Amino acid sequence: MTDTDNIVAETAERIFADLADSQMIAKSKDGAWKAPLWQALADNGLPLSWVPEDCDGSGVSLAEGFAVLSAAGRSAVAVPLAETMLAGWLLAQAKIASPEGMITVAPASPKDRLTLNADGTVSGRARGVPFATEAKHIAVVASGIGGVSIALIEANACRIEAGLNLADDPSDTVTFDHVKPLASHPAPSGFDQNGLMLMGALVRSLQIAGALETMLGISVQYSGERVAFEKKISKFQAVQHNLAKLAGETSAALAAASSAADALSGSASDDDAIFLEVASAKIRCSEAAEKGAAIAHQVHGAIGFTREHVLHRYTLRALAWRDDFGSESHWAVELGRLVAARGADELWPLVASR
Amino acid sequence: MTAALRFDPIRLPPECEVLRREVRAFLAEEIAAGTFDPHKPQREDSDAPEFSRRVGERGWLGMTWPKQYGGHERSFLERYVVTEEMRIANAPTRRFFVADRQSGPVLLKYAPEHIKMDILPRICRGEVCFSIGMSEPNSGSDLFAAKTKATKTNGGWLINGSKIWTTSAHIADYMIAIFRTSPSTKENRRHGLTQFLVNMKQPGIAVNPIAQITGQYEFNEVVFTDHFVPDDHMLGELDGAWKQATSELAYERSGPERFLETYYVLTELVRAVGNHPDTRSAEGIGRLVAQLHTMRRMSVSVAGMLQAGREPVVEASIVKDIGTLWEQQLPHRVRELAAFVDADASNHATLDEMLSFAIKTAPKLTIQGGTTEVLRGIIARGLGLR
Structure with missing residues (x-):
């Protein structure tokens, strides 16, 4: 369910329309x-959508939360709503209550690993952590001799080197040097860093698909306004075909992301099936971001290359989101290995199972 | 703003999985009996009348049609499963595929009762083969420029002219064709064409084979010389074929056959790289599988919307546009990755053979049944651009 057929997503859309207007x-x-914007989101309980009600969250379903993220993508929302939702979800896995305010998660890349030391402190470095400089807290997955734990850490207790992603949103390097968590609890059996990467990759896929929907919408609209050679540029076949391709890429991203969201919301129980769905979503949405952003800019011409125009808010974010929680290359290698390990004759049964 | 594109995450219902097991078991039996070889998509003998009858006996033809015409009143999603399993196995579906997908539904909608009662049950039994007479030597994508004429005569029509690129005309029992019954008008250049059911076994029809670059023989030139078509074989409205041509397109454009045509090279590549691929091969395979999964989810989504009674014309055209481009590029991507395969891989020769055939097949995939250019025009119209 990535449509606006639920009240939580409708609330989010209304807030984005009122307080996050791109112009x-x-x-x-x-x-x-x-x-x-953040205050309105917080007042409506959206950042803690996935925190159970008995932990002071909103306790909405995964599916309803995914619809909020699609809407956030359509509005290219640049506050850590997705990150805080993800953090609340992660902490809830270990029954840790979520604090108020902005929270982010670490690691945000499958290449980074955090260690849970014997004394209960956390060490390690996480790169590309979204909004770490703005967040008060960081929810982490860390591994130690005793297994995998989920912990809540104060951002102030870490060394944070500020960085920016393509869209100038914070994407920071966080160093944990024997940081003592505010709370820490063993992860449920079978849950590890991959679980966070899967959920993070799906979140980014939904946001990318949403951003593509808006890129398509504003590109179509602009082509009907701009006149060149005494015609609206929407009347040129070359422009029409480019926009048709953009519609195709948008469709692929929407289909892949909503399918993966449906899988994680409960329609899939088999690990390989969930992996196929989420990896495919991140790969295909990232590919669509590349092709779609290029077409959207092409249609807009020079005006779309200005800071002043809104187009870059969507294109650059969609391109930036490709990098978080494993790039498409990362997921492709992992998916390829899974397919090869299962063997040639098990490929179609896996695809057909979904 | 544009109307929202919809690709709901529709899943095949549980009864489909029971059916899938039945189809797989059936195909395994046919392969074991030597009816066809799934590793030889390039075989010459893909016309298999006995196989066609056995598929009919299983109840897998006319699956969605009313029982009174021999159909089985099953869902469009169940038909989807049969179609995709047949395609994955490289089963010889040529004899029945067009009749089942396209011609039968046209007859159901437009043919008089006695013709429906005569022909539809035979399609369901896998006994008759259909072809589609659309393109002519001087009209392809520009369908409404067709010139082959139907002239009124006593009790029917006399057909003169020719159709071309007509798949299966050489084995077909019938053709559903459009012929010119009136000139087009200034107001509507699509006016003046009428749809007819042609009995290919009647006199006045010459079928001339056309060899293809794959080495296969699938399509033909069909020349009509005073061929007689009785009045009751006219389908739908006189001069109004243009109104009938578009509604079935969603079914025709979004099925699994629109992205699985060259799938076999991907399976064979996975076999060749083995269980422990290098990074390059793993990455390449992973991307292709992600694209395949996404295509299929889009296609199933359209099937589900059709089953629900909606008409997702734009979504269906998008599936064919990106699906056919994908299956066209697939053999080239597989070829790039095959360069890293161990020369001693046991299926190396099979993979090479399949690649040659798939690369030669590839150009037609974005031409047949509506070119990429035509599809993008339809998508652009759906976006409100024309």
Whole structure:
């Protein structure tokens, strides 16, 4: 369910329309839009969507939360809503209550590993952690001799080197040097860092698909307004075919992401099937981001290359989101290995099982 | 803003999985009996009348049609499963595929009762083969430029002219064709064409084979010389074929045959790289599998929307556009990855043979049944651009 057929997503959409208007944000020089937007999201319990009600969260279903993220993608929302939702979900796996405010998660790349030391502290370095500089807390997965644990850590207790992703959103390097968590609890059996990567990859896939929907919408609209050679450019066959390709890429991203969301919401129980769904979503949405962003810019011409225009809010975020929680190359290698390990004659049964 | 594109995450219902096991078991028996070789998509003898009858006996033809015409009143999703399993196995479906997918539904909608009662049960039994008469030597994508004429005569029509690229015309019992019954008008250039059912076994028809670059023989030129078609073989409205041509397109364009045509090279590549692929091979295979899975999810989604009574014309055209491009590029991507395969891989020769055939097949995939250019025009119209 990635449509707006649930009340939580409708609430989110209304807030984005009121407080995260792209034109207003593109014009803003001081980021003054951020605080009211976050406040409205928090007041409506959206950041803690996936935290159970008995832990002071909203306790909405995974599917309803996924629909919120699709909407966030359509609005290219640049506050850590997705990250806080992900953190709340992660902490809930270990029955750790979520604090108020912005939270992010680490690691955000399958290449990084955090260690749970014998004294209960956490060590290691996580790169590309989204919004670490803005978050008050970080939810982490760390491994030690005793197995995998989930922990809640104060951002202030870590060394954070600020960085920016393609869209100038924070993407930071966080170093944990024997940091004592505020809370720590063993992860449920079978849960490890891969579980966080799968969920993170799905979140980014939904956001990318949402951003593509808007890229398609504003590109089609612009082509009907801009006149060249005495015609609307939407009347040129070359432009029409480019937009048809953009519609195809958008469709592929939507189908892959909504299918994976449905799988993680409960329609799949088999590990390989979930892996196929989520890996495919991240791979295909990332590919669609590349092709789609290129077409959207091509249709807009020079105006779309300006800071002033809203297009870059969607294109650059979609491109940036490819890098989080494993790039398409990472997931492709892992999916290829899984397929090869199962053997040639098991490929079709796996695909057909979904 | 544009109308939202919809690809709901529709899943095949449980009864489909029971059916899938039955189809797989049936195909395994046919392979064991030597009816066809799944590793030889390039075989010459893909017309298999006995196989066609056995598929009919299983109840897998006319699956969605009413029982009174020999159909089985099953869901469109169940038909989907049969189609995809046949395609994956490289089963010889040529004799019945067009009749089952396209011609039968046209007859159901437009043919008089006695013709339905005569022909539809025979399609369901796998006894008759259909072809489609659309393209002519001077009209392909521009369907409504067709010139082959139907002239009114006593009790029917006389057909003169020719159709071309007509798949299976040489084995077909019938053809559903469009012929010119009136000139087009200034207001509507699509006016003046009428759909007819042609009995290919009647006089006045010459079928001339056309060799293809694959070395296979599938399509033909069909020349009509005073061929007589009785009045009751006219399908639908006189001069109004253009109204009838578009509604079935969603079914025709979004099925599994629109992205699985060259699938066999991917399986064979996975076999060749073995269980422990290098990084390059793993990455390449992973991307292709992700694209395949996504295509199939899109296609199943359209099938589910059709089953629910919606008409996802734009979504169906998108499936064919990106599906056919994908199956066209697949052999080239597999070829790139095959360069790293151990020369001693036991299936190396099979993979090479399959690749040659798939690469030669590839160009037609984005032409047949609506070119990429035509599809993008339809998508653009759906986006409100034309």
